[in-house]
Amino acid sequence: MDEGLRSELSKQGIFTVKMQELLNWGYNSSRKNSIWPLQFGLACCAIEMIATSMARYDLARFGAEVFRPSPRQADLMIVAGTVTKKMAPQVVRLYNQMPEPKYVIAMGACAISGGPFKQGYNVLKGIDRFLPVDVHIPGCPPRPEALLHAFMTLQRKIDGDSLFGPDKPRHADESVPGEYPLPAFGEHDIEPPYNKAVWEPPVMARE
């Protein structure tokens, strides 16, 4: 519909709306204001995540205070802490068990890149080698304000989701697999060391 006609009609008290907009408004805003995170922590970042959910920082203001102990009831995974190679398959398995639509926040230096333990033989160099991460929070550990900022960023992202069209979400696209393969325990390392469908090492120009 023409924007001018729409504006004219609204002056006469007739409001028009596209089906898409109505769906986005009802669907996205209800989802973004009631995010249920998965209740699990891997290291010290989890302490900051717990602090965020308690009275002083009060994650309930963003509707995300219901931490679920079961992945079947959660739609946000906060990877809070160091992901060791022994833990990586379990993290991917938990993600696979969450229902769509689902989101991932990588909280802290370790979950982003391995952080201070990056050169360790047993530390995964960032969870985005296996999972599609929506929001990264730097920090070691990030302060609760940073986690709140990540929540607001995620809410904006959910608000921008469209149900149809080329930028429809992953779960509405039949060609995208619903599950990510678990890495296997090899003799020297996990196999594969990263999921090529999710992550490729960026090519950097070097002198």
Added chain:
Amino acid sequence: MESLDQIKLRVEAAVPGAQLAIVPNDTPANQPSLVVDPPHALAVVRFLRDDPQLRMDYASNVTGVDWLDKVTKEKLKVKKLVDGAEKEVEETIEKSTPGYLEAVYHLYSMALKQGPIIVRQRTGNRSNQISVTSLTPIYRGAEFQEREIYDLYGILFDGHPDLRRILMWDGFKDFPMRKDYVPPDDFEYEPTPHDDVLERARKHYPAKAAS
């Protein structure tokens, strides 16, 4: 507490056949340690625990050390006949000492509030004679720490009730804390590499286009 030399004499009297040695420690800490041969380790440590003057009832810490094969060079002056006349010539002789793995126990007495006595067990080499005696029958708290040493150093503990890997997964083949361990080559993305990380990251750099 008596000095380690006195303790060593008393242990030798109480455990016949035990081969003990003292490793001196010249640092300010000055904590010498007692090297025990694995066949007599149980008897020696049982004596340390039960002796009324020592009563080492608490294994505070168990850890491992990896000693690589060492090659030492020595310069010797040797008299030789050179052009008919006797001259002193310097010769370098290479001595190689085989490496070994070591399990180190720090024992304290809770009852008498004294310690530590540091007990070491050494393996024959780093490849096929890698057994020492487990002290878990005496100190139950050593069980998980010995499992960790087995996991990271590859020392086998004879008499351990449940010798499995504890930190790494079961199919893992390497021993990461050994000095010749090569970590997996996952240095494909290093935004700010330096030193040995730079060396390893370079191998992943794309080949330069011919200009």
